[in-house]
Amino acid sequence: MTSTHKAVRHDVMRARNLAVVLGEIDRSGPLSRAALAERTGLTKTTVSKLVADLIDGGMVVETGAVRGGERGRPGVAVQVHGGRVAALGLEIGIDYLAGCVVDLTRTVRLRRRLPADNRSAPPEEVIARMGGLGDALVREAAGLGLVVVEAELAIPGPIDPGSSLVHYAPNLGWRDVALAELLQVPVPVRVDNEANLAALGELWFGAGAALGNFLHISGEIGIGAGVVVGGRLFRGAHGFAGELGHVVVVPDGDECRCGGRGCLERYAGQDVLLGDAPDLAALTARLAAGDPVASATCRNAGEALGIALTSAVHLLDPDTIVLGGVFGELYPWLSGPVAETMASRLRRFRGAVPELIASKVGPDAAILGAAGSVIMRIIADPAAFLSAAAQPA
Amino acid sequence: MTSTHKAVRHDVMRARNLAVVLGEIDRSGPLSRAALAERTGLTKTTVSKLVADLIDGGMVVETGAVRGGERGRPGVAVQVHGGRVAALGLEIGIDYLAGCVVDLTRTVRLRRRLPADNRSAPPEEVIARMGGLGDALVREAAGLGLVVVEAELAIPGPIDPGSSLVHYAPNLGWRDVALAELLQVPVPVRVDNEANLAALGELWFGAGAALGNFLHISGEIGIGAGVVVGGRLFRGAHGFAGELGHVVVVPDGDECRCGGRGCLERYAGQDVLLGDAPDLAALTARLAAGDPVASATCRNAGEALGIALTSAVHLLDPDTIVLGGVFGELYPWLSGPVAETMASRLRRFRGAVPELIASKVGPDAAILGAAGSVIMRIIADPAAFLSAAAQPA
Incomplete structure (x- = not known):
């Protein structure tokens, strides 16, 4: 096996272990490094290195509080950090535009809702206003010390989640609109159907x-x-x-x-x-x-x-x-x-x-589901977001 | 760790490895033992022991043919055996009773369809006739050297797959009928909805x-x-x-x-x-x-x-x-x-x-889906069926 192969394998394994450790902290934290090693089966040295990377990326933070470990020994615990990494949820409604910023602990930090007659305006204009709202939210989040790493946009029409082309949104009167190309926000954006994201908003933030x-x-x-x-x-x-x-x-x-x-x-x-x-x-x-x-x-x-x-x-x-x-x-x-x-x-x-x-959750269900989808992607694969998160806010 | 714990762990591991080996033979066979060891990551000794158990249980058979192994060396290959283990698919229709026997290679060996006015007869009578057809198919299969290890029954009404109580089958006029208690066939029976099983029949035996x-x-x-x-x-x-x-x-x-x-x-x-x-x-x-x-x-x-x-x-x-x-x-x-x-x-x-x-697949879709469901369960967990399969036919 060549050293290139070894390096590739090391990266894959590190990414998987980062996800295992962050997932455990997200589900069951705060946890000491010793407790994390016991729960994940990884060595304490490996856990310490992974936790250090997650702290550098602003995804976890030491609680400062001294807690009993799984074997009764005291230790500093780590928990998900709500002060750095954040997600942007956006929605183009028929008669409004909306957006929110949610941090990694799933706390809603910012919400905006603007009335808008999106049926009367051309798609380019609606999408430009949506971009303006998204941009404003990213800047406002930065003022709170938050780095928005990705956005998700809810639209009122069927969409293949793998694409960002709106084939037909009858209530907007849109046909074959290339959303991703037209939307200008300073972070990567995914697009999904409003009803799907509202259900996920209810699942993660409401009755679900x-x-x-x-x-x-x-x-x-x-x-x-x-x-x-x-x-x-x-x-x-x-x-x-x-x-x-x-x-x-x-x-x-x-x-x-x-x-x-x-x-x-x-x-x-x-x-x-x-x-x-x-x-x-x-x-x-x-x-x-x-x-x-x-x-x-x-x-x-x-x-x-x-x-x-x-x-x-x-x-x-x-x-x-x-x-x-x-x-x-x-x-x-x-x-x-x-x-x-x-x-x-x-x-x-x-x-x-x-x-x-x-x-x-009421009318914000879709933007919460959109931001929540980004948070779920970060927890599932933190390695993919570490460099974005490490940028100065 | 006590020896009981070790024995339990050994049984669990053996069951999982039997499933891995039979699954690989089912997907990609015929395969030599050496090829199986390479594909599964198990040692050749372990593979030989597992294959011997599967041969004893009548689930796989040596082809006799000498084939090149993965590294070009000749070897005897093993494949799924169609001559021993079989599944029974049954269906209570509105105006018919049907059944089939499918062997482990998914070849349909027997099919029966009897006209029956099941709307006019009391449930006990319909279920008794269904049991009679199932019994006859099991005996007939034995005459072909086949051991039926489990049955699945399709019924025209909604049913929770975990239960065997038919809450309501409007076209039969049935209400709260305890199917499993009434049905007398010499093998364990599961019950599922006809439309679900017909879709699976189409998936495994038809266009699906x-x-x-x-x-x-x-x-x-x-x-x-x-x-x-x-x-x-x-x-x-x-x-x-x-x-x-x-x-x-x-x-x-x-x-x-x-x-x-x-x-x-x-x-x-x-x-x-x-x-x-x-x-x-x-x-x-x-x-x-x-x-x-x-x-x-x-x-x-x-x-x-x-x-x-x-x-x-x-x-x-x-x-x-x-x-x-x-x-x-x-x-x-x-x-x-x-x-x-x-x-x-x-x-x-x-x-x-x-x-x-x-x-x-036409009108036999549901009985094929029923028998196919049993075959899928055997392939997924052969250890659970080895002793039943080892019975003399």
């Missing part, structure tokens, strides 16, 4: 941690769903799974922007729910006051959603259904009709009907 | 091997689907995923046996397709002759199936859709309306519409 198997519904102007089974996102063959908004509710129904007919979005999307209410606050005020038109609209939308969810439960078999986005905020009025429709159609066949709950 | 990502539709009196992604079955949270027959096609439609309304089965199930035709052969004869009533029925069913599949594609994102069961036999008449309906609703949004093909 206690659930494991759930369907998260993103009720916005478009309606999407993220399917989480055993704590993992089900994406289908091309990453397009979970397009609940285009499940057929009325076979000969109204034409949809997607090209189909009678899609759920036409009967339960945000535009339908709002009616002539100027915004969501006005709608909830009307609903709270018992306005008959608003109540009937909400009930009809809930029944349509219940029918689409009946089909979704038969195909996807979730344990729990989490109503997110606008649906989460309208939960007090929407959940009754949805649950009744599902129960009347599902109870005899399945015995139990999936439980219906409101999102615990 | 070349696909990897597909939705297999079991068109029978009931309609089910199996979702295969990356060569693995997607089961959902409780094993109930893929119930395509109860996707809502007409929201205010006819009541279904499942308790729902407007389910696909009411518009495209076998009973609807047959109309007043006495059997499938009569129907295909009418369709081939251009009978207008049969043609219109088939077109309407195809459109209903296309609508349900539009919803299924949006939620599950398959690469290919395989029409199986009765739908496979009606493919020449059904595929046009299905494909046109899907294309008109999906093309703009997704760009490409999943390809529609006919099943390559």
